[in-house]
Amino acid sequence: MISTQAWADARKLWDFHQMHHEPRPCSVAVGLGSHDLGVADTAVDFYRRGMVPLIVFTGATSRTTEDRMPRGEAIHYRERAVALGVPAADVLVEPQARNTGENISLSRALLAEADVTVSSVLLISKPYEERRAYATARKLWPEVEIVSASTPMTFDAYVDSIGDASLVLDMLVGALQRLMIYPKQGFMIPQPVPDDVVAAYERLRREGFTSRIVADGTPAGR
Template sequence: MITSEIMAAAQKLWDYHHMNHTLTPADCILALGSHDLRVAERAAELYLKQLAPLVIFSGGLGNVTKGVWTEQEADRFAQIALQKGVPAEAILIENQSTNTGENILFTQKLLHEKGLNPHRFLLVQKPYMERRSYATFKKHWPEKELLVTSPQTTLADYPNDEIPLEKVINIMVGDLQRIRIYPAKGFQIPQDIPEDVWDAYEQLVAWGFNKHLAS
């Protein structure tokens, strides 16, 4: 049972994971693949609002989609964008990456092969992965300008049949742990974690939300 105390702690993590960037026009939109098709819809929305002339979809099959989907995440995302009205010539696809670091590194390679060198990116990710994606991108591509966004939803409205609330909370807890430990591994730039956010994390771990913790 998800109590009001659990929801209050989870809300602290949800709010922290958001970067709250104000979006302005950029050179390209980079949408990171996952199980969440709403990310593709958000990327298409930004393109149709003329915030960037190019959309890159990055993602092979990751932890959640491997063994569940037969189509690569980026390919599935691109189909959604086409259905929403994004023209094929405005889309690039990188469909081999399996984690956020590879998303960035393989996108770098793709752009180099295409002779493209965008400087300003709009990165689209799941709501609870905004901050970790930002920290990973800036580690691997520090010279680029970056704004991060995600599907516009609340914590209460985000869960669905594919990713129920309990799973969302477990992933948020795991991602916060990674924000703390990954800089030392060279995976991300450091991010300050306020004391009250870390207290909420420790409460959630104590309540059993530890299924997504790194070993």
């Protein structure tokens, strides 16, 4: 049973993880691979609305996607986009990345190799990964403007879509820990974390929502 306080703390982390950027037209959309096909659907929506002329999907597999997406996250995302009507020529695939840093650096290299001029990126992630993705991209791709985006949904709707509330709370805690420790390791730019968000994070850790916690010296991962 998840306590009332834990739910309140989780909602606080959820809100902080989102950048609340207003989507606008960009040079390209970059969809970060994960278990969530909603990333692909959101990229398609932006494409249909004329916000981007090109989509890059990036991601290999992880322990949470190897069964659901055996051909790789980016490839499954591309198949989804094409099935939804995006021309295949407008969807590039980067199938090697296994963490957020590689998502950014390998997508950047792919676009350079394809001779695509990029001044702005509509960076699409899971809702609770917006801030982490933004901070990583600003570190590794500083010369472009980064606009963070995700599938618009409430915290409760996201929990329902995953079907495992404890896992969602674990992921929120793990994402915040990375925001606090990865800048020191050079993986992302610092993001000031308000005291009330830190307090919520610490309470959730004490309640045992720690399956996505990493050791401070662990290389950047999902």
